[in-house]
Amino acid sequence: MATAVAARGSRRHRLRYVAERRGVLATLLVSPAVIFITALVGVPLGLAVYLAFTDSQAGSLGGKWVGLGNFRRILNDSVFRGALWHTAEMTLITQAIVVVCAGLLAHALVHTFRGRWLFRFLILLPWAAPLSLTVVGFLWFFDPQASIWNWFLVKAHVVGPFNKPSWLGTPNLAMASIVTVQAWRTIPFATVIFLAGISSIPQEVDDASAIDGATGLKKFWYVSLPLQLPIALVAILFGIIFTATDMIVPYVLTQGGPFNSTQMITTWSYIQGINAGNLGEGAAIAMFLIPVLAFVSVAMLVFARRAEVT
Amino acid sequence: MSLRRNVFSYAVIIPFTIVLAFPFFWMFVTSLKSETQVFDPTKTWNFHPSLHAYGYLFHHTKYVTWIENSCFVGLLVVLITLAVALPAGYALARLSGRVGRTLGIAIFLTYLVPPTLLFLPLSRVVAQYLHLSDRLWALVVVYPSFTIPFAIWLLMGFFKTIPQELEDAALVDGCSRFGSLVRIVLPISLPGILTVVIFTFSLVLNEFVYAITFISSSANRTVAVGVYTDLIRGDLYDWPGIMAAILIPSIPLALIYNAFLNRFITGFTGGAFR
Numbered sequence: 001m002a003t004a005v006a007a008r009g010s011r012r013h014r015l016r017y018v019a020e021r022r023g024v025l026a027t028l029l030v031s032p033a034v035i036f037i038t039a040l041v042g043v044p045l046g047l048a049v050y051l052a053f054t055d056s057q058a059g060s061l062g063g064k065w066v067g068l069g070n071f072r073r074i075l076n077d078s079v080f081r082g083a084l085w086h087t088a089e090m091t092l093i094t095q096a097i098v099v100v101c102a103g104l105l106a107h108a109l110v111h112t113f114r115g116r117w118l119f120r121f122l123i124l125l126p127w128a129a130p131l132s133l134t135v136v137g138f139l140w141f142f143d144p145q146a147s148i149w150n151w152f153l154v155k156a157h158v159v160g161p162f163n164k165p166s167w168l169g170t171p172n173l174a175m176a177s178i179v180t181v182q183a184w185r186t187i188p189f190a191t192v193i194f195l196a197g198i199s200s201i202p203q204e205v206d207d208a209s210a211i212d213g214a215t216g217l218k219k220f221w222y223v224s225l226p227l228q229l230p231i232a233l234v235a236i237l238f239g240i241i242f243t244a245t246d247m248i249v250p251y252v253l254t255q256g257g258p259f260n261s262t263q264m265i266t267t268w269s270y271i272q273g274i275n276a277g278n279l280g281e282g283a284a285i286a287m288f289l290i291p292v293l294a295f296v297s298v299a300m301l302v303f304a305r306r307a308e309v310t
Numbered sequence: 311m312s313l314r315r316n317v318f319s320y321a322v323i324i325p326f327t328i329v330l331a332f333p334f335f336w337m338f339v340t341s342l343k344s345e346t347q348v349f350d351p352t353k354t355w356n357f358h359p360s361l362h363a364y365g366y367l368f369h370h371t372k373y374v375t376w377i378e379n380s381c382f383v384g385l386l387v388v389l390i391t392l393a394v395a396l397p398a399g400y401a402l403a404r405l406s407g408r409v410g411r412t413l414g415i416a417i418f419l420t421y422l423v424p425p426t427l428l429f430l431p432l433s434r435v436v437a438q439y440l441h442l443s444d445r446l447w448a449l450v451v452v453y454p455s456f457t458i459p460f461a462i463w464l465l466m467g468f469f470k471t472i473p474q475e476l477e478d479a480a481l482v483d484g485c486s487r488f489g490s491l492v493r494i495v496l497p498i499s500l501p502g503i504l505t506v507v508i509f510t511f512s513l514v515l516n517e518f519v520y521a522i523t524f525i526s527s528s529a530n531r532t533v534a535v536g537v538y539t540d541l542i543r544g545d546l547y548d549w550p551g552i553m554a555a556i557l558i559p560s561i562p563l564a565l566i567y568n569a570f571l572n573r574f575i576t577g578f579t580g581g582a583f584r
Contacts, residue, residue, distance in 0.1 A: 026401045030397070033397075036455075037458060040451075040452065041420045041459075044432050047431035047435070048427060048431045058433070104322050105326050108321075113320070121565070126333075128560070129334070129556075132518040132534040132538060133556040134556060134560065140549055140553070141333060146349045184329075241424065274430075274523055282430050286430060289426065290427070
């Protein structure tokens, strides 16, 4: 009896002792996360690569290995090649607009002034509100009959009341609409990150550059810009991922139309994989997001290493 | 000088604010109109505002069910995320050296893997192995895949700001390592935990791709998908109601977002980048 208690006590003591060891406790704490992420990201990623080489159909368990068959087929498909190009176009134009606008806005917001809180709230709205809901709102703003933009344009005599532009029904305008919504959505995010970058520059740098006679644009170009660049880069890299891999905006606004002129990698993969049921082909299409992912990941790693050294 | 600076600030900020916030203003105005006035933009100010659209939304559509579904999934995902990410974030911030750093970055990189890459294989897993097609549980299982990496990353940053000395003092006083985590670290990092709760919940509320892929019946939809699939693609185009449906979750979310913005920024830019 007494020995049993002692044994239990010492076992518990031993357990505690083991749990006190740094490596053991760390492993215990981290492993659930690693298991969860492996099961829900690692395994599906592997499965996605596997599916891309099979002719799997939705709703059936099987699927034969077809090698590069899916890739050969989609690369011969002009809709897919269009989707590649549209994705690049949307991502790059959006990011260019975002960088310029967010840069300006962040520089204006950095000083304290009356009503800053309210402005910040209003500027952040597009980022904080759920995207899938606000894009539905844009469907209404682009509505051929009731578009508020058209009303402004007619009032300003840019277009006549009988040839109003059909925003989502004309290939170039549809692309412009998608880019507008993407930029509208990403500017607030980039602005707050830029703002963090500007605020992190210590006052001493400002003072020193003032003593050395740097003012205005010169100061911006030679002092502020290089110092903000690293954090701005983070915002841009995130922006590239958000925009290139986004399905909500093009899917809700145009579903890739008119005539596939706004088809993206993501929407085309959804249409082929889910609507048409060709899981294998859809997975092969989605594989073309991996280069974007790889580029951003490598850039972030290089950047993280550089930040560590300095 | 300061006057010139202020003029510059306002000259940039006011136009941008108008452009960025105008859609919400217009949604609000539309939501108060009656259906007969909806197609007439001239009636911006002189129309009879009514809450008819809101009443319709609540009583004649499944909107309330979708909100409930979103909250149900959101709460469960928040619990799972905290249970997994809290210990991991702490361990990665404190208890490990080079291995921990590499692991931290690896977890961060998994956050970059988008749902648009994983929804096809996951749709097969959900339907054929988990038998959860058209069940909210499918979302509860899958959503932590993007909330956990994000939460670990945020929490890692917070835990790093808590001085090691505090814990050492607790250890000297006879606390176990686990005890010091529960009694010292957790109470101090309560604001950080709250931030994770809010952003996890808002990520869940936002999610579209998985929700539209896994859920097929309208009673099981989340609010992010239901408004699009049932209110837009259905027969009726009740624009005032749709605008109300967009605004109701957006405004509270934006208010909370603002309150926690600074922590969110440290989450994105801090962590390992500091």
